[in-house]
Amino acid sequence: MTETTSKRQVRIHPEECKSCSRCIDSCPVKCLRIGEALNSMGYRYVVYDGDGCVGCGNCYYSCPEPLAIEVG
Numbered sequence: 001m002t003e004t005t006s007k008r009q010v011r012i013h014p015e016e017c018k019s020c021s022r023c024i025d026s027c028p029v030k031c032l033r034i035g036e037a038l039n040s041m042g043y044r045y046v047v048y049d050g051d052g053c054v055g056c057g058n059c060y061y062s063c064p065e066p067l068a069i070e071v072g
């Protein structure tokens with residue numbers, strides 16, 4: 001059975017993100033983007049567009065910052 005997108009969620013922890021865009025480049029459905037808001041370190045952190053995540057995990061594996069982005 002095919003996994004539905006609604007069962008997978010990407011969670012971003014804004015304070016851990018360094019705005020490197022690796023997760024954006026790795027996402028097959030392009031549902032991540034750099035947001036407008038800054039975290040306390042001054043980085044524009046990644047945000048989820050709110051729909052379309054297929055739970056592939058590419059963003060998690062491409063992110064160099066522990067805990068910045070999780071999929072589950």
Ligand code: SF4
Pocket residue numbers: 010023026027028029030031032052053054055056057058059060071
């Ligand atoms: S898990 Fe895959 S589809 Fe979902 S946001 Fe990460 S890279 Fe994109």
Ligand code: SF4
Pocket residue numbers: 016017018019020021022023024045046062063064065068069
């Ligand atoms: S790969 Fe990690 S640190 Fe880089 S923009 Fe994405 S969430 Fe932020």
